Amino acid sequence: MSVFDALKGQKQALPILTMAAKAAANDASESQEMTHAWLFTGFGREKAALLFAASLLCKSEGCADCSDCKTALAGSHGDLELVKTDGLSIKIDDVRELVQRASWSPSTSNYRVVILESAERLTDSAANALLKAIEEPGLRTVWILCAPSAADVIPTIRSRVRTLAFVAPAQLPTTTSDEILRLPFEIKDIAGAFMAAAKIVELAKSGAESVAETLNDEELKKAKEAWGQQGSKLTAGGSKAIKELEKGQKSRQTRMVHDTLDTILLDIAVKYRDQLVGVASDSEKLKIIAKIDAVMDARARLARNAAPLLTMEALMVSLR
Ligand SMILES: [Zn+2]
Numbered sequence: 001m002s003v004f005d006a007l008k009g010q011k012q013a014l015p016i017l018t019m020a021a022k023a024a025a026n027d028a029s030e031s032q033e034m035t036h037a038w039l040f041t042g043f044g045r046e047k048a049a050l051l052f053a054a055s056l057l058c059k060s061e062g063c064a065d066c067s068d069c070k071t072a073l074a075g076s077h078g079d080l081e082l083v084k085t086d087g088l089s090i091k092i093d094d095v096r097e098l099v100q101r102a103s104w105s106p107s108t109s110n111y112r113v114v115i116l117e118s119a120e121r122l123t124d125s126a127a128n129a130l131l132k133a134i135e136e137p138g139l140r141t142v143w144i145l146c147a148p149s150a151a152d153v154i155p156t157i158r159s160r161v162r163t164l165a166f167v168a169p170a171q172l173p174t175t176t177s178d179e180i181l182r183l184p185f186e187i188k189d190i191a192g193a194f195m196a197a198a199k200i201v202e203l204a205k206s207g208a209e210s211v212a213e214t215l216n217d218e219e220l221k222k223a224k225e226a227w228g229q230q231g232s233k234l235t236a237g238g239s240k241a242i243k244e245l246e247k248g249q250k251s252r253q254t255r256m257v258h259d260t261l262d263t264i265l266l267d268i269a270v271k272y273r274d275q276l277v278g279v280a281s282d283s284e285k286l287k288i289i290a291k292i293d294a295v296m297d298a299r300a301r302l303a304r305n306a307a308p309l310l311t312m313e314a315l316m317v318s319l320r
Contacts, residue, residue, distance in 0.1 A: 223245050
């Protein structure tokens with residue numbers, strides 16, 4: 001068994017991560033395969049970060065069975081720093097503290113792993129404070145930043161990390177349906193723009209819901225087993241843990257909606273770009289470029305946690 005079993009569908013990322021884990025275990029920390037600063041993007045990036053962390057903290061490259069693996073996957077390993085953010089931004093003071101803690105030597109494992117979720121919420125000054133740390137992280141420290149897409153972190157960060165994109169499992173539509181892609185091009189009036197926005201958000205929500213429900217049920221079942229539920233009674237610690245779990249599931253579902261919308265927006269942008277090829281007049285070209293800009297702007301707003309429906313409505317009105 002291996003922690004990487006959970007990443008079977010990730011055809012691009014999986015071989016890179018397994019080779020990195022192998023190189024790290026053989027202490028080839030300066031090798032090509034292993035690097036000390038990563039950016040994970042796309043679907044399930046936070047889970048993937050935990051799995052990779054487990055493979056680095058485990059004594060046998062992520063057996064999924066030892067206590068290093070188990071505590072790493074639960075986010076509670078002593079040499080793992082898991083940073084989640086409830087706030088709208090990650091500020092410079094938070095990062096300074098984090099950089100300091102990241103430089104501590106690992107206590108039981110070979111590495112100290114820092115997972116920074118929602119790296120898209122780093123303020124510019126916070127991102128700058130992070131630069132030096134991820135450029136020269138120290139031999140025993142590994143940084144894994146997570147963000148919806150590489151475009152969501154500033155270029156100076158992007159150029160110092162190895163980026164891995166994770167794709168949605170088969171149940172989520174990985175390509176946007178033609179029906180959805182046609183919508184922005186068929187808008188005739190404001191009412192039509194609002195309808196198109198509603199339809200796209202609805203699709204993203206229902207897709208995320210169906211996937212989330214399956215995951216949620218499975219996790220709840222396991223958590224209840226772990227806390228030894230008998231009948232409808234849970235121990236005191238158990239109910240608190242279940243509440244925490246449910247809270248995490250809710251925010252994951254929100255993220256999934258955002259991720260799906262992000263994919264749709266990228267596909268729409270590509271469609272406009274394709275249109276550019278057949279256009280001769282400069283003024284027509286400029287119009288299309290303005291539309292691509294509007295789509296990218298909507299992505300940026302969603303990444304900053306803007307309300308999906310409002311964002312899509314504003315976009316569809318400007319694409320009209
Ligand atoms: Zn293990």
